[in-house]
Amino acid sequence: MKHILVIEDDPDIRELLGYNLSREGFEVTLCSNGREGLEKALQRKADLIILDLMLPQLNGVEVCKKIREHPERRVTPIIMLTAKSEETDVVYGLGVGADDYMTKPFGVKELVARVYTRLRTQSTVEKTEEDIVRQGDVEVDRARFQVRVGSQQILMTLAEFRLFDALISRPGIVLSRDRLLDAVTGGEGVLIDRNIDVHVRSIRKKLGESRDLIQTVRGLGYKFKEAQ
Numbered sequence: 001m002k003h004i005l006v007i008e009d010d011p012d013i014r015e016l017l018g019y020n021l022s023r024e025g026f027e028v029t030l031c032s033n034g035r036e037g038l039e040k041a042l043q044r045k046a047d048l049i050i051l052d053l054m055l056p057q058l059n060g061v062e063v064c065k066k067i068r069e070h071p072e073r074r075v076t077p078i079i080m081l082t083a084k085s086e087e088t089d090v091v092y093g094l095g096v097g098a099d100d101y102m103t104k105p106f107g108v109k110e111l112v113a114r115v116y117t118r119l120r121t122q123s124t125v126e127k128t129e130e131d132i133v134r135q136g137d138v139e140v141d142r143a144r145f146q147v148r149v150g151s152q153q154i155l156m157t158l159a160e161f162r163l164f165d166a167l168i169s170r171p172g173i174v175l176s177r178d179r180l181l182d183a184v185t186g187g188e189g190v191l192i193d194r195n196i197d198v199h200v201r202s203i204r205k206k207l208g209e210s211r212d213l214i215q216t217v218r219g220l221g222y223k224f225k226e227a228q
Helices: 009-021 034-043 060-069 086-097 108-123 158-168 175-187 196-213
Strands: 003-007 027-031 049-053 078-082 100-103 132-135 136-140 145-149 150-153 214-217 222-224
Touching: 003 009, 003 034, 009 027, 009 108, 027 034, 027 132, 027 136, 034 060, 049 060, 049 108, 060 078, 060 086, 078 086, 078 108, 086 196, 100 108, 100 158, 132 158, 145 196, 158 175, 158 196, 158 222, 175 196, 175 222
Parallel strands: 003 027, 003 049, 049 078, 078 100
Antiparallel strands: 132 136, 136 145, 145 150, 214 222
């Protein structure tokens, strides 16, 4: 049975989600504030987390950041809920590690569909014929969801890992945002193409001095720098 952690301070929304997800056969844990939600997330691995942006005690952004800092939780799918419809808030949520988002008010059926999509996407990440991909001193271990540059391990979210893997697998080839969206979402995209830019910025920040490994091709997309 898949375990869903819901972190939502609105009691009506929290109970509504708990009821409908339970009806779908999920095991559901409900939390009413950010601090409690973070404790539950770190104590027990959830298959997916539904996280409200505006929470008491610890807001959703901080909860998301701390979950992503945990090595065993960094690829757990997170769907962020926000009452704010402005794109900047959505982009910000994705930038700190959320995999998807929904703005309130939302349809419960649509949210449940998103949950199934995220779970399917995660289940198809693991195995390909080649688990290790190398370009120069960069290594991607698909079986362990690890990226290394030289001796340094780079911690990435699941969405970032899938995007980076798509790029390094085709060095020198320009991939459009639509193609990268397919790589991130498994072909069941619900994100907007600008979110790819957010993920790229986040990856570059984590790469530090190696940030130029991902090159922008204006008007087309991105490519991975070929090893010299």
